[in-house]
Amino acid sequence: MEFVQPIRDLKQIQAIKNILLAQSARNHLLFVLGINCGLRISDILQLQIGDVVNERGKPRPFYELRESKTKKGRRFPFSKNVQKAINLYFQEAGKNENLESYLFKSRQGYRSITRQRAYQIINDAAHAIGIQEKIGTHTLRKTFGYHAYKSGVDITLLQSIFNHSSPSVTLRYIGITQDDMDDVIINLNL
Structure with a gap:
């Protein structure tokens, strides 16, 4: 697996x-969910419709899962942007979806x-911009x-969210470089 970077620029994210x-509300939801929840792609792709909406088709406030890699039970709240993306998805897909169907259905x-396919969707959009x-x-x-x-957000909280062994692992993982750390010292003029 190749080392990949976070998208640092908010304009690029938009x-x-x-x-x-x-392209589609499905592809949009895949991206919005991924950048707002911090879930692994294996956990995102296993989501079923009933995991994100209730029987009336309204977005749930959170999702509870057993992570595929760690097998730990976790609760992930859905932000307003995620709930908005879920609503857009169901406006496009229609309300007659089976709650046990996969959220990110293949053809x-x-x-x-x-x-x-998820990689291709994300990579193509990134290269397009x-x-x-x-x-x-x-x-x-x-x-x-x-x-x-x-x-x-405190690095130890992110360490816990990502199930990392130390804050330094988390800093390296999220792409915080020595330049970022130097900027803190340079810009702090007390």
Whole structure:
């Protein structure tokens, strides 16, 4: 597996959202969910419709899962942006969806898209806006962590969310570089 980067620029994130929404509400939801929840792509692709909406088709406030890699039970709340993307998805898909169907259905309709297809969707959108860095499905999770950290979330909380062994592993994972750390010292003029 290649090392991928988070998307650091908020304008690039918005541009990718716009491209994906023009393609389909499904692709848009895949991206929005990934960058707002910090879930692994394997957990995202296993989501069923009933995991994100109730019987009346209204978005749930959170999702509870047993993570595929760690087997730990976790609760992931859905932000307003995720709930909005869920609503857009169901406006496009229609309300007659079976709650046990996969959320990110493949063309066959009875199974989820593959990791490779998710990679292709994300990578194509990133390249369409001119991102040259390595981008992949893990970029979604790293983007979540990077922007959470930059907005002031404590690194130990992100370490816990990501199930990492140390804060230094989390910093490296989310792409915080020595330059970022130097900027803190340079810009702090007491």
